[in-house]
Amino acid sequence: MSSDARQKLFFREAIIRALREEMDRNERIIVLGQDVAEFGGSYREFEGLFERFGRARVRNTPVAESAMIGLGVGAAAAGLRALVTITYMDFLMLGLDPLVNYAAKARYKTGGQIEVPLVVKTTAGAKGQGVAHSQCIEAWLMAVPGLKVVAPATPADAYGLLKSALRERGPVVYVDHKRLFPTAGEVPNEETLIPLGEAAIRRCGSDVTIATFSFMTRIAERSAERLAAEGISCEIVDLRSLAPLDMATVCGSAGRTGALLTLEEGQLSCGVGAEVIFRARESLANLRTARIGALPAPVSSNPILEAACIPDVERVTDAVRGLLASR
Amino acid sequence: MDRIELLRAMLLIRAFEAALMRRSDHGFQLLSEGQEAVAVGLCSVLGERDQLLTSGRSIAPALARGLEPGAVMAELLGKTAGPCRGKGGRGHLAQRSAGFFGAHAVVAGNLSIAAGVALAAQLQEPGTIVACLFGDGACGAGALHETLNIAALWKLPLLLVCDNNGYSVSTPRSEALAPKSLSDLAGPFGIPARTVDGMDVAAVRDAARELAERSRTGAGPVFLECLSERFASHSTAVRETRSAAEMQAIRKRCPISRLADNLEAEGGLSASARKQLEEEVRRAIAAAVRFAEAAPYPDPSEAVSDVV
Numbered sequence: 001m002s003s004d005a006r007q008k009l010f011f012r013e014a015i016i017r018a019l020r021e022e023m024d025r026n027e028r029i030i031v032l033g034q035d036v037a038e039f040g041g042s043y044r045e046f047e048g049l050f051e052r053f054g055r056a057r058v059r060n061t062p063v064a065e066s067a068m069i070g071l072g073v074g075a076a077a078a079g080l081r082a083l084v085t086i087t088y089m090d091f092l093m094l095g096l097d098p099l100v101n102y103a104a105k106a107r108y109k110t111g112g113q114i115e116v117p118l119v120v121k122t123t124a125g126a127k128g129q130g131v132a133h134s135q136c137i138e139a140w141l142m143a144v145p146g147l148k149v150v151a152p153a154t155p156a157d158a159y160g161l162l163k164s165a166l167r168e169r170g171p172v173v174y175v176d177h178k179r180l181f182p183t184a185g186e187v188p189n190e191e192t193l194i195p196l197g198e199a200a201i202r203r204c205g206s207d208v209t210i211a212t213f214s215f216m217t218r219i220a221e222r223s224a225e226r227l228a229a230e231g232i233s234c235e236i237v238d239l240r241s242l243a244p245l246d247m248a249t250v251c252g253s254a255g256r257t258g259a260l261l262t263l264e265e266g267q268l269s270c271g272v273g274a275e276v277i278f279r280a281r282e283s284l285a286n287l288r289t290a291r292i293g294a295l296p297a298p299v300s301s302n303p304i305l306e307a308a309c310i311p312d313v314e315r316v317t318d319a320v321r322g323l324l325a326s327r
Numbered sequence: 328m329d330r331i332e333l334l335r336a337m338l339l340i341r342a343f344e345a346a347l348m349r350r351s352d353h354g355f356q357l358l359s360e361g362q363e364a365v366a367v368g369l370c371s372v373l374g375e376r377d378q379l380l381t382s383g384r385s386i387a388p389a390l391a392r393g394l395e396p397g398a399v400m401a402e403l404l405g406k407t408a409g410p411c412r413g414k415g416g417r418g419h420l421a422q423r424s425a426g427f428f429g430a431h432a433v434v435a436g437n438l439s440i441a442a443g444v445a446l447a448a449q450l451q452e453p454g455t456i457v458a459c460l461f462g463d464g465a466c467g468a469g470a471l472h473e474t475l476n477i478a479a480l481w482k483l484p485l486l487l488v489c490d491n492n493g494y495s496v497s498t499p500r501s502e503a504l505a506p507k508s509l510s511d512l513a514g515p516f517g518i519p520a521r522t523v524d525g526m527d528v529a530a531v532r533d534a535a536r537e538l539a540e541r542s543r544t545g546a547g548p549v550f551l552e553c554l555s556e557r558f559a560s561h562s563t564a565v566r567e568t569r570s571a572a573e574m575q576a577i578r579k580r581c582p583i584s585r586l587a588d589n590l591e592a593e594g595g596l597s598a599s600a601r602k603q604l605e606e607e608v609r610r611a612i613a614a615a616v617r618f619a620e621a622a623p624y625p626d627p628s629e630a631v632s633d634v635v
Contacts, residue, residue, distance in 0.1 A: 030450075056450065062480070067439040067473030074443020078378070078428070079451055082443075097470075101433050102440055109419040110429065111412030112633045145634050170635060244635075 006186040011176060012045040014155035014187050015121075018162040019046070019083070021191065023053055026081060029166060031058045032072050033085030033121075042087050043123070043181050069095030069120060073103045073171075076118040081166065086122040089175065090132045095120075103171040104146035118171040119162070124151070125215055125265055126310050127178040130301035136214075136266030136294070141173050142243045142275065148196055149242040151175040153217035155185040157240055160194030168196070177215035177265075199246035201253065205235035208320050209253040211276050212263040213239040216311065220263055223316035232320060242272060250276060251283045259288040259323050265310050268293040290323045292316060328371035330590060331604070333528045336370075337363040337583045338608045340387045343396055346612045347386075352404060353563065356417055359387030361526075361558035364582035365490045366391040366460070368531025368553075372539045373458060375426060378448070380441040381460040383418045383432035384490070388460055392427045396611060397618030408622035412629065428457075434495075435461065435468035438487070442474045445483040445548075456542050458486040464495035466509050475548070479516040482547035486539050487513075489550070490525065492557040497568040513550035525553030526582045556580055 009017065023029045031049060033041070037060045040047035050058040061068045065086055072082035086092045092099070103116040126134040141149045150165060150172060152158040158176065165172040202217060203224055210220045217238045224234035235253050239245065254260040260280055262273030273291035281287055295309045328336075340363045347353050359366060366387035373379060373392070381388045389399050394410065402409025403417055410422035421429025428444055431437040441459035448455045465471055466489060478485050489509050493500050506512055513520035519541060523534045531553055538549035556577045560567040567574070590596035596604075 059481075062473075062476055064473040064477065066470055067442070067477055070439020070470070070474070071443040071446060071477060074440035075446045076443070077440070078444040078447035080447045097433060097436055098439060101436060102431060105419075107633045109411060109415045110421045110423070111410065111414050113411065113421060113423050114429070148635070 003190050005189040007189055008184050009155045009159070009187045010184045011155050011158050011181050012043050012047070014159035015045045015162060016047060016049065017187070018159045018166070019049055020052065022163055022166040023049065023057065026166070028079065029057070029081045029083065030075065031083045031085070032061050032068055034061055034063055034087060036060060036085060041085065046085070065091050065094035066097060070098035072118050072120070073098045073116055076116045077106055077114050081117045083119040083121055083166065086120060088133050089122045089124040089137055090135045092120065092122055092137070099171065100144050100147070104144050107170060108146060115169050116171050117169055119165045119174055120171070121174045121176070123176045123178050125177040125179055126299045126306050128301055128303060128306065131298040134299035134306070136264065138175055138242050139266055139271045139275070142272065146170060147243060148172040149175065150196060150240060151177070151214040151242060152240060153180070153214055153238050156187045156192070157194055157200070159187050160192050161196070161240065164193045164196055172196070175214065179215045194240070196241045197244040197246055199240055199249040200238045201249065202236040202238045203234060205233035205257065207233045207257055207324060208259040208261060209235045209237055209250070209257045210261045210263055210316070210320070211237045211239060211250050213242065213272070214265070216263045216265050219311060219313060219316060223313045223320065226313060226317055227320055232324065234320065239272070239276070245276065245279070247279050247283070251280055254280050254287055255284055258286070261289070261316070261319055261323055262291040263311060263316060264293045266293055267296065269296070288323055288326055290319050292319050328532070330529060330586060331596065333367055333371060333532065334583065334586050334590065334596070335604055335608065336367040336391055337528065337586070338605060339396065339611060340366070340390050341583060342608050342612045343390060343400070343615065344386060346616055347400065347403060354403065354405070354416070355562065355564055356386070356403070357384040357562045358559045359384055361577070361581070362490055362492060362555045363387050364528035364531055365488070365525045365553040365555050368528045369458060369460060369488050369535050371532045372536040373426065374455065376452060376455045377458065378426055378428040378444055379458045379460065380428045380437045380444065381430045382434065382437065382462055382465065383430055384462065385417055385420045385430035389420050389427055392425060394422050394425055394427055396615035398422070400615045400619035401622045404619050405624060406619055406622035407625050408619065413625050414629070435465035435470040437461065438465065438470045438474040442478050442483055442485055445478070445485040446481065449484055454543060456484040456486055456539055458488060460488045460490055462495070463489060463491040463493065463500055463504065463509060465489070466504055466512060471512065475513060475516045475518060478548040479518050482545065484542050485548040486535070486542050487548060487550045488535070489552045490555055491552055492555045494557065494561065496561040496565055508552065510550055510552040518548050518550050519546065520550035520552070522552040522554065525555030526580050526585060528582055528586055
């Protein structure tokens with residue numbers, strides 16, 4: 001088998017592979033969550049782990065997000081390494097106290113005595129499930145010192161970022177997107193880690209940089225295809241890691257194109273794009289910028305209203321044309 | 328721990344807090360004056376490899392756990408000689424190597440953390456237990472109920488100790504908590520529980536020992552409620568709301584006087600031995616204050632160290 005051999009995997013398979021490899025390598029890793037054992041997870045993303053590692057390491061929990069995260073934090077602080085899965089990112093709000101007030105501050109507040117190697121794995125994004133099952137609150141988490149946040153757009157990144165997250169010293173929130181689960185992608189057969197804090201250029205272009213992440217990377221790719229037909233060349237930067245942010249890659253690209261569009265599914269106010277654009281402007285003079293995110297409204301389960309709320313190819317292509325027309 | 332040692336531990340806490348409060352730079356503190364017996368009785372049954380987590384009312388339990396008074400004073404005054412290099416303060420005081428996993432200044436915030444530490448203990452250090460000390464204020468929070476449920480399901484080696492001083496800041500227990508007895512909260516989860524007089528250090532010790540041993544030998548979580556009295560207001564930032572007459576009656580229940588008087592009456596402690604004990608404690612606290620005063624403050628660059 002050559003070292004660049006690849007295999008097509010769905011997201012859930014990439015996640016299972018990452019966890020299986022890391023749990024084989026490190027017997028201190030435990031998985032806590034609702035329906036993670038025999039059932040194999042809501043997206044079947046833990047399938048086979050219970051059979052391989054047993055009930056001591058793959059534990060079903062009651063529906064109690066605060067205690068689930070608190071237990072994971074405490075166990076990690078005391079020498080284990082916990083992955084806690086929160087089925088919907090909306091429910092992460094119930095567990096923000098142990099995550100933000102304890103895990104993110106533990107090393108600092110104890111003067112380096114206690115570290116919390118915890119991964120909270122969750123899912124963001126709209127997929128017909130309504131106002132409290134659709135939110136993207138990654139930007140809230142980016143504002144917490146001590147917390148790292150990653151959000152992959154491909155199975156290879158899901159695999160590589162989750163593996164890296166499981167080797168971090170401190171807490172990481174790993175965010176899948178519900179609409180990505182039915183998709184597949186090439187993943188290297190060889191063990192490959194993707195470092196936190198490194199963006200990836202998904203498409204090279206010369207007229208505009210689109211900085212995005214997670215499922216919106218797909219929307220950016222489709223938008224770039226359509227714009228290419230009009231003679232507009234888009235470069236797509238997939239941030240992958242939101243904290244830390246790889247501003248060197250964003251600024252390298254935006255410096256070449258002179259225009260930066262940010263695209264996210266979450267809210268624009270204090271959002272990922274607001275942060276990326278502000279930081280880019282600190283380094284780049286005369287940068288033209290625009291940002292796209294959800295409308296300032298809840299995301300309904302009504303398909304008409306959901307589609308109206310979150311960004312689509314129309315809005316992205318319009319925004320790119322507008323940005324370039326401002327030249 | 329015999330009763331003379333228990334008395335000494337309580338005297339040390341009382342004198343430590345008094346010395347702290349004599350300083351103009353004492354900062355934001357939650358004191359344990361009146362509640363020393365709960366911390367001392369509990370810590371007297373913990374082994375070296377056990378861990379203790381507490382609420383933000385952490386000074387008494389930290390000293391009772393055996394942390395050096397000088398290091399604790401340094402931490403409270405923001406000096407780098409504190410176990411957290413002056414970054415945690417009272418609210419987040421911790422010295423893991425001494426079995427004091429530490430305080431967390433969110434009411435009920437340390438309960439599920441303690442259950443996680445107990446899970447690690449169950450998997451990695453069988454025979455050890457984790458104790459978590461919290462106030463009655465935490466008993467209205469969902470965190471307690473979530474923790475009781477999982478700890479019972481997983482039979483975690485967890486000793487939950489409620490130091491019930493009767494008030495959440497100014498709100499009396501009768502306005503905040505419906506259960507007749509707070510130890511009743513453990514019942515529905517099948518968790519063994521007791522309520523004891525928290526002003527009687529021997530009673531706290533004996534009950535804590537019995538419950539701790541049950542947990543240590545595989546019974547799962549246990550729950551101890553200690554009925555105590557807080558002699559000071561909730562914190563240095565909050566005014567006292569109880570009447571002078573009420574405070575006078577409360578102070579008559581002092582756990583230190585109670586034990587010392589009993590010992591003297593039984594002939595177990597002579598007047599001169601009592602004086603000597605008080606003098607020893609006075610010297611220890613004076614040394615602690617000198618140590619803390621001599622220690623440096625952190626360099627401002629430490630504001631961003633140990634963050635990520």
